[in-house]
Amino acid sequence: MIMIKKSFFIFMIFFIFLLIPLNARCGNNARAFLDGIKYYKAGEFQKAIDQFEKIAGSGVKNGALYYNLGNAYLKSGRLGKAILWYERALDLIPHDPDLKFNYEYALSLVKDKKPDENISVFSVLFFWKFFLDKKTIQLLAIVFSLFFWILIGINTLRRKKTINITSCMVLILFLIFTATACYNYYERCCIKQGVILQDEVKVRSGFDDGSTELFELHAGTKVRVEEAKDDFYKIRFSDKMIGWIKKDKVEIISLSG
Amino acid sequence: MKLLKHLSGFIFILLMFPAIVYGGPRVSATVDRTSIGPGESLTLNVTIEGGDGDVDTSPVRDFKVISRESTNSINMVNGKFSQKLIYNFVLIPFRQGRLTIPSLPVTIGGKTYYTKPISINVSGVPSETKDNSPDIFVKAKVSNSNPYLNQYINYTFKLYQAVRIANAQFDPPDFAGFNATELSDRKTYTAVVSGRRYRVTELSYVLLPLETGDLMIEPGVLSCDIVKRSTRRRSIFDDPFFGFGGASYEPRVFKTRPLKVSVKPLPSYKGDKNFSSLVGKFDIKFQIEKTKMKVGDSVTLSITIQGQGNIKDALEPGFGIPDALKAYKDNPEEDIKLGMEGYKGKKIFRTALVPVKSGTYTIGPVELTYFDVFRGRYVTKKTQTITLDISPAPTEEKTTIATPSPSGSLLFKKKVEFKGRDILPLKENISAIKNQKEISFPMFAGLLALPAIIYLIIFGFVRLTKESDAPSYVMAKRAKAQFKKAASRVNDTNAFLSCLYSALISAILSKAGVNGESITYKEAEKILAKSGYPEDKTGKVIKMIEEIESARFGGTAINKPENKKLLARVEKIIKELI
Numbered sequence: 001m002i003m004i005k006k007s008f009f010i011f012m013i014f015f016i017f018l019l020i021p022l023n024a025r026c027g028n029n030a031r032a033f034l035d036g037i038k039y040y041k042a043g044e045f046q047k048a049i050d051q052f053e054k055i056a057g058s059g060v061k062n063g064a065l066y067y068n069l070g071n072a073y074l075k076s077g078r079l080g081k082a083i084l085w086y087e088r089a090l091d092l093i094p095h096d097p098d099l100k101f102n103y104e105y106a107l108s109l110v111k112d113k114k115p116d117e118n119i120s121v122f123s124v125l126f127f128w129k130f131f132l133d134k135k136t137i138q139l140l141a142i143v144f145s146l147f148f149w150i151l152i153g154i155n156t157l158r159r160k161k162t163i164n165i166t167s168c169m170v171l172i173l174f175l176i177f178t179a180t181a182c183y184n185y186y187e188r189c190c191i192k193q194g195v196i197l198q199d200e201v202k203v204r205s206g207f208d209d210g211s212t213e214l215f216e217l218h219a220g221t222k223v224r225v226e227e228a229k230d231d232f233y234k235i236r237f238s239d240k241m242i243g244w245i246k247k248d249k250v251e252i253i254s255l256s257g
Numbered sequence: 258m259k260l261l262k263h264l265s266g267f268i269f270i271l272l273m274f275p276a277i278v279y280g281g282p283r284v285s286a287t288v289d290r291t292s293i294g295p296g297e298s299l300t301l302n303v304t305i306e307g308g309d310g311d312v313d314t315s316p317v318r319d320f321k322v323i324s325r326e327s328t329n330s331i332n333m334v335n336g337k338f339s340q341k342l343i344y345n346f347v348l349i350p351f352r353q354g355r356l357t358i359p360s361l362p363v364t365i366g367g368k369t370y371y372t373k374p375i376s377i378n379v380s381g382v383p384s385e386t387k388d389n390s391p392d393i394f395v396k397a398k399v400s401n402s403n404p405y406l407n408q409y410i411n412y413t414f415k416l417y418q419a420v421r422i423a424n425a426q427f428d429p430p431d432f433a434g435f436n437a438t439e440l441s442d443r444k445t446y447t448a449v450v451s452g453r454r455y456r457v458t459e460l461s462y463v464l465l466p467l468e469t470g471d472l473m474i475e476p477g478v479l480s481c482d483i484v485k486r487s488t489r490r491r492s493i494f495d496d497p498f499f500g501f502g503g504a505s506y507e508p509r510v511f512k513t514r515p516l517k518v519s520v521k522p523l524p525s526y527k528g529d530k531n532f533s534s535l536v537g538k539f540d541i542k543f544q545i546e547k548t549k550m551k552v553g554d555s556v557t558l559s560i561t562i563q564g565q566g567n568i569k570d571a572l573e574p575g576f577g578i579p580d581a582l583k584a585y586k587d588n589p590e591e592d593i594k595l596g597m598e599g600y601k602g603k604k605i606f607r608t609a610l611v612p613v614k615s616g617t618y619t620i621g622p623v624e625l626t627y628f629d630v631f632r633g634r635y636v637t638k639k640t641q642t643i644t645l646d647i648s649p650a651p652t653e654e655k656t657t658i659a660t661p662s663p664s665g666s667l668l669f670k671k672k673v674e675f676k677g678r679d680i681l682p683l684k685e686n687i688s689a690i691k692n693q694k695e696i697s698f699p700m701f702a703g704l705l706a707l708p709a710i711i712y713l714i715i716f717g718f719v720r721l722t723k724e725s726d727a728p729s730y731v732m733a734k735r736a737k738a739q740f741k742k743a744a745s746r747v748n749d750t751n752a753f754l755s756c757l758y759s760a761l762i763s764a765i766l767s768k769a770g771v772n773g774e775s776i777t778y779k780e781a782e783k784i785l786a787k788s789g790y791p792e793d794k795t796g797k798v799i800k801m802i803e804e805i806e807s808a809r810f811g812g813t814a815i816n817k818p819e820n821k822k823l824l825a826r827v828e829k830i831i832k833e834l835i
Contacts, residue, residue, distance in 0.1 A: 029690040037685050055690055064689035071683055092693050102680040138696050142704045149708035156716055178705060185698045 029055045036068065045076035061255070063093030067102070074106055080197035080219035080251075082106050087195060087222070087253045094133040110220035115238030126180065134184045141181045144174035192225040194235065194250040201250070203243035207232035214243040225252055282308030284363045286372035293350065294380050298510035303344040303361060303372060310365030312344045319356040320348035323480055323510065347480065347510050350379040392420040397477050397513035399464070400598070405521050406469050407536040407567055408630045409599025412437070412462040414477045414513065417448070417455040423506060425481040427460065434472040434520075435464040438595060463599055465567075466520040474516040482506035523628050530637050533574065535627035537566015537599065541574070543623045543640035545610075552650040556610050558643070560623055563603035566630070568593055573606040576623045581614035581647065612647040619644050732767035733835045736760045740831055747820045754809040757827050761802060764834040778802065790834070798830055 036051030052069045066089035074082035086103040093099060123130055129137070151167040163171075196217045204211035207229045217223065217237060223245075227234035232244045282305060289300040303312045309329075314322045327344045350356055355378055360371040393416070400411035414427065429439075444459040466472065485505050526532045542561040550556055562571045569591075578584050586608050593602035612618075621642040629636045696704070743756035759774075765781050766773050768788040776784070778799050785795040805823075 030687060033687060033690050037683055040683055060690055060692055061695070062689050062691060062693050064684040064686065068683045068689065071680055074680055092695075098681040098684070105678060105680055108678075135696070138701055142701070145705045146708045149712045153712055153716065181701060185701070 029058060029060060033065075036072070040068070040072055040075070043075075045072050048072040049076060061092065063089045063091075063096065063099070066092065067096070067099050070099075070106070071102060074102070078197075078219075079106065079109055080195055080199075083110070083220040083222070084195040084197070084251050084253060087193070088255065091134075091253075094135075106220065111218035112221040112237075115241070128176075129180050129183070134181070134188075137177055137184060138181045141174065141177035144170055144177055148174050188254060192252050192254060194223050194225045194233065194252045196221045196223065196245075196250055198249050201245060203235065203237070203241075203245050205243060207234075207244045211244065215241060217245075222253075223250065225250065282306065282310070282365045282370060284310075284365075284370045284372050286358065286361060286375060288348075288358070288375055288377065291376065292378040292380065298347050298349045299377065300508060301346040301348050301358060301375075303346070303363065305342040305344075305363060305365060307340060308365040309340075309342055310363045310370070313362045313364070314346060316359045316361060317348070318359075319352065320350055320358070321478075323347040323349070345508075347508055348377075349478065349510050349512060350377070353379045353381050355379075393418045393422065393481075393483065393509070393511060395477070395479050395511045395513050397474075397516060399474070399516055399518055402517065403519050403521060404466055405536060405628065405630050405633075406466055406523055408466065409537070409566065410464050410466070410518070411597045412464050412474065412516075414460045414462075414479075416458040416479060416511075417450060418458070419453055419455050421484040422481040423484055425479060428478040428480070429460075429462070430475040430477050432462070432464060432474060434466065434468050435474075436467055437465075438463045440595065440597070461597060463595060463597070464518075465599070466518070469520045469522040472518045472520055474518060476512040476515050478510060478512045480508070480510045482508050524634070526626075526635055528626060528635055528637065530624055530626045531575075532626050532628075532635065533571065535562075535564075535566060535568065535571055535625075536630060537564055537568070537627065538629055538631055539564030539566065539568070539571075539625065539627050539638070541623060541625040541638050541640055543576075543621055543643065545620075545643050545645075548644060549646045549648070550612060551648050552612050552615050554612065556645075558608045558610055558620070560606045560640075561603055562606075562625060565596075565598055565601040566627075568600050568602060568604060571604045574623045574625050576621050578608075578610070578620060579618040581612060581616060581618055582620075582645075583611045583613055585609040585611070610645075612645070615647045615649040617644060617646050727770065728772045729767045729770040732763045732770075732772065736763035736767060736831055736835060739763060740828065743827075744824055747817055747824065750820065751809070753820055753824075754805055757823065758802070758805045758809060760831060761798070761805065761827055764831045765798070768834055794830075794833065798834075801827065801830060 032051040032054045036048045036055075039045070039048035039051060049069065049072045052065060052072060055065055056069065066085045070082045070085035070089060073079075073085060083103075083106050086099065086106060089096070089099050090103065132140070148167065148170045151170060152163070155163060155167065196219055199219050201217050202213045203215050203217060205214055206212075215237075221237070223235040223237050225233045226236055226242075228247070229244075231247050233247055233250055234242070235245050235250065236242045284306075285304045287302050287304070291299075293299050305312075314324070324344075324346055327342060330341045330343075332339050332341065348358070355376060358375040358377060360374050363370045363372065395417070396415045398413055400413075401408070404410045412432070414429070416425070416427075429437075440461040440463060444457075444461075446457055446459075448455050448457045483506065485507055523536065540563050542559075542563070544561070545558045546556050560574060560576075562568065562574075573586075573589065586606075590605040590607070591602070593600050593604065595601075619642050621640055623640045624637055626635060626637040628634075737760075739756045739760035743753050743760060746752040746756060762773070762775055762781075765776065765784055768790065769784040781799060781802065782795055785798060786792070790798075805827075
């Protein structure tokens with residue numbers, strides 16, 4: 001009995017020591033967050049950015065924090081970075097009205113006109129992918145999975161060896177949303193999007209500064225990053241506009257990448 | 258028509274070829290008279306004998322050529338056939354004097370033949386003067402031979418006829434230098450000229466001079482056939498039923514004298530008002546529905562320009578609107594008709610006014626400056642001014658936008674627009690420093706698979722625990738075991754049959770879900786029927802039980818191969834039952 005008590009005491013002490021750095025980090029982030037807000041309100045946007053970046057750098061993934069960073073960058077006149085952080089926030093809080101409003105405003109300041117996107121067969125056939133956000137699709141897939149197996153369980157209890165139309169429909173929906181969610185995971189890890197950071201960036205035909213200048217892009221323009229080589233990224237602005245750009249002039253949106 | 262004629266000629270020639278004596282084609286030209294007056298016409302016949310060809314009239318320079326008709330005839334003289342094709346033309350001289358119809362080329366079967374030239378004397382004395390009361394004559398006149406530029410005038414063509422005519426065709430002048438529009442309604446009436454009654458047909462055109470100076474309107478040409486009663490004895494074929502009617506036709510062409518129109522330019526405008534570019538005679542009205550109203554009410558202001566001339570070109574005259582009134586212009590309304598003297602009617606310009614501020618305001622006057630063709634000078638017409646008395650709105654004195662009223666006044670909604678642009682503020686909730694949970698792919702896959710796993714665990718466990726005690730499960734298991742035992746004792750007939758019987762009975766009892774060792778045939782039938790086993794197969798099962806029992810208890814000798822066959826049949830039944 002005494003042995004058990006001793007062991008429990010040692011475990012508790014060990015657990016408390018483990019929690020100390022975590023709490024300390026939380027405290028630092030809270031202070032930085034409050035400071036960031038204070039600086040922002042005082043019009044010291046760079047200082048606010050530093051504070052918010054510090055929190056994001058500690059590994060915090062939060063839509064509201066990213067939104068604040070977008071605001072601070074926009075106020076400091078760095079449109080590229082603002083769009084970048086708004087894009088990251090959209091991944092986490094896609095339905096936030098404030099974010100949508102500010103993002104639209106920031107987009108209106110972007111100089112490059114969005115390439116004309118033809119309505120592809122893909123976007124027509126898989127329209128729900130573009131209507132619903134990633135989290136909703138994941139939840140729908142899980143819900144339909146649960147619903148399907150409940151129906152199968154009921155069928156088994158009724159000793160029915162065939163599945164009815166309802167079960168079939170639920171199965172189809174389950175498969176559709178599961179496939180879409182899987183594609184979204186693939187897109188997140190394998191298809192990289194980036195945002196142009198500098199006011200004016202020259203896109204070249206090759207990955208050195210002497211290559212032919214193909215076209216120019218401006219801060220805030222979203223591009224698809226297809227390949228990396230040395231200090232360059234191969235980017236695609238539209239189907240017909242592809243070129244190489246220096247890595248420090250574009251930043252990939254996905255933080256996991 | 259020409260094609261049909263050629264085709265019929267060709268067929269005829271083809272049929273009659275052996276009889277036609279071909280003596281080479283001959284061409285000739287003849288006229289009905291060699292001396293004519295100005296404005297008169299003559300008839301030219303080109304005859305082709307012994308062939309089929311085309312006549313080219315392009316060398317004729319001194320006459321206007323109107324192609325009329327052609328006739329094709331086959332004659333038999335002294336037993337010999339000959340073909341004759343006659344082309345008929347009407348020629349109208351362009352000038353007086355001795356004119357010549359030159360040699361006309363006629364192409365027959367790729368070869369060209371020529372007619373002989375014919376000399377025609379066109380005298381300066383018109384035939385109208387020869388006869389004070391001709392049967393038919395034409396006249397043309399313009400309503401004003403000295404109009405202003407952009408002043409509409411009227412061109413009238415009149416056909417006087419005292420005899421019957423047929424196939425009348427009017428060829429109007431080109432009206433070069435004018436914009437011509439034919440009036441759709443043609444007038445027909447009777448008139449007495451020089452004591453003779455004529456039927457008069459009148460065609461009218463409205464002309465708008467497009468350029469200044471002397472403009473010539475060429476003669477209008479009317480071609481027709483004068484119907485003449487035949488002088489020969491009437492026969493049965495003269496009946497109109499047969500289409501001949503006993504009348505003959507004399508083709509004639511009549512033309513009017515050319516007309517000269519001297520178009521005057523508009524005098525230079527020296528006034529201080531804006532010239533509206535209207536030419537004619539016009540009037541202007543300036544009206545408003547009511548002069549007393551409240552802020553937010555709607556009232557219609559209308560400017561009407563009425564008159565004759567180029568009214569279609571009328572634009573809304575300008576007039577000042579005070580800032581206290583919002584104006585909404587409507588599309589102009591037109592009520593304009595084309596008449597003998599050009600366009601006539603009115604054009605109404607309406608504007609909806611909505612007062613936004615109370616007070617007394619004056620609108621107008623509206624002025625219209627046009628060129629009066631009757632007076633030959635520029636005229637400015639001025640309307641009266643309109644004074645509006647605007648009282649404040651009853652509920653809200655500082656109304657800026659019209660509000661709906663019970664009387665149904667217009668509601669003018671205003672689009673809400675950004676006055677300035679900025680972003681929305683920061684999110685200050687401290688929860689912003691917490692990590693937002695995301696569903697990782699392994700977690701997602703796990704959550705998807707979880708219901709399936711739960712299902713498999715629950716139903717697998719239930720099946721294992723529940724079914725092991727159930728009689729149907731026990732009996733089915735026993736049937737399998739007994740069948741297996743029988744299969745191992747094929748050589749020992751008694752033991753083999755006993756096990757086989759037990760297996761079969763156990764399989765049937767498993768369908769009923771009861772334990773037991775033996776059953777009667779009727780019981781077996783009842784169980785199988787209740788479980789929905791097919792009726793024809795039930796009979797086979799019963800027969801099988803009988804067969805095994807009779808072998809088992811009747812001492813029927815069965816050898817090893819027969820045992821194996823029986824085993825196979827029972828196996829099939831047991832598989833179906835369990």
